[in-house]
Amino acid sequence: xxxxxxxxxxxxxxxRDPSQPRPASFGWAILSYLIGGMVLYGFVGWxxxxxxxxxxxxxxxxxxxxxxxxxxxIFRVTKS
Amino acid sequence: xxxxxVSMPGCHIFSGCGYPAPSISYFYFKPIFTIGSFQFxxxxxxxxxxxxxxxxxxxxxFRKPKIVPRGAQNLGEMGVxxxxxxxxxxxxxxxxxxxxxxxVSIFFFVWIMNVxxxxxxxxxxPTSRIAFPAALAFIVWVTYITxxxxxxxxxxxxxxMAIPQxxxxxxxxxxxxxxLFSNVLVRPFTLTIRLMANMLAGHLLLLVFGLAxxxxxxxxxxxxxxxxxxxxxxxLTGLEVLIQALQAFIFTTLTAFYIADATETAH
Numbered sequence: 255x256x257x258x259x260x261x262x263x264x265x266x267x268x269x270r271d272p273s274q275p276r277p278a279s280f281g282w283a284i285l286s287y288l289i290g291g292m293v294l295y296g297f298v299g300w301x302x303x304x305x306x307x308x309x310x311x312x313x314x315x316x317x318x319x320x321x322x323x324x325x326x327x328i329f330r331v332t333k334s
Numbered sequence: 335x336x337x338x339x340v341s342m343p344g345c346h347i348f349s350g351c352g353y354p355a356p357s358i359s360y361f362y363f364k365p366i367f368t369i370g371s372f373q374f375x376x377x378x379x380x381x382x383x384x385x386x387x388x389x390x391x392x393x394x395x396f397r398k399p400k401i402v403p404r405g406a407q408n409l410g411e412m413g414v415x416x417x418x419x420x421x422x423x424x425x426x427x428x429x430x431x432x433x434x435x436x437x438v439s440i441f442f443f444v445w446i447m448n449v450x451x452x453x454x455x456x457x458x459x460p461t462s463r464i465a466f467p468a469a470l471a472f473i474v475w476v477t478y479i480t481x482x483x484x485x486x487x488x489x490x491x492x493x494x495m496a497i498p499q500x501x502x503x504x505x506x507x508x509x510x511x512x513x514l515f516s517n518v519l520v521r522p523f524t525l526t527i528r529l530m531a532n533m534l535a536g537h538l539l540l541l542v543f544g545l546a547x548x549x550x551x552x553x554x555x556x557x558x559x560x561x562x563x564x565x566x567x568x569x570l571t572g573l574e575v576l577i578q579a580l581q582a583f584i585f586t587t588l589t590a591f592y593i594a595d596a597t598e599t600a601h
Contacts, residue, residue: 280591282584282587282588283588283595286516286520289524290512290516290519291516322508325509326498326512329498329499329500330498330500330501333499
């Protein structure tokens, strides 16, 4: 599960070496971005949809949230 | 034992009785005793036993530590070193060694609770009831938020949790809410649900084939079905052993990752 991370006991002193790839657990963190984006903007879309009487804004909000979450993941991974 | 399991005997295929499919009622227990409105049930007992096992084992193992470890100390050192080298060091490096006791406790507590799912006569993983993973996730949540606020100050920490690194400024209004929402709220939820759902599904799966082996058992072609189902139960028990360890590992790895995320200065 830690494949890609520094080997057992071979971690650099004083924290993660930025030149090394992230540990696989970052992959698990991506899941929380995707869920977070969909739930948050899905809820916003649902609220606006209720307010304006346009129920299709709920799925649109979810898709927008998913798209933003993917963008967020790309920004975080490609940085550095 | 739940009521459904007790009503099981005598129900076989071709006897005009349908398959008593396991349901969520198998996860509810009659209280062992009650104090007022508080009901003490089997999962609570198992959680306490599991904590006692972990405490006793590590107390015995490191009571009189020797340079050349033997017996329980050997095993205990293997466990601690596993958590340190496979979970803690890849995430936090050497400076994270002060979190080792926390991570070791979480790993072994969760693992023992999971393993109760396949121990004969115990046969129930307390982690499949959401309260146990939720309480653990809450402890993890409080821990990493406190560590983050301590190492960066409350404002600095929340600024970092809200503003994703590497994103251009014009998209920040769209992404900052996701970052904050996912860091503060989604993390403990996914931690809880992942552990609970895995243990619940695994326990149900074993129940389905375990009950089917008994239900299909009869002096007919049913014997063949029962054998197949029984073999599957054994194979799936092996799979469960793997998943139980894996879920404890993932829970602890993510805890270490959240702590690392809270202490790292830049992502």
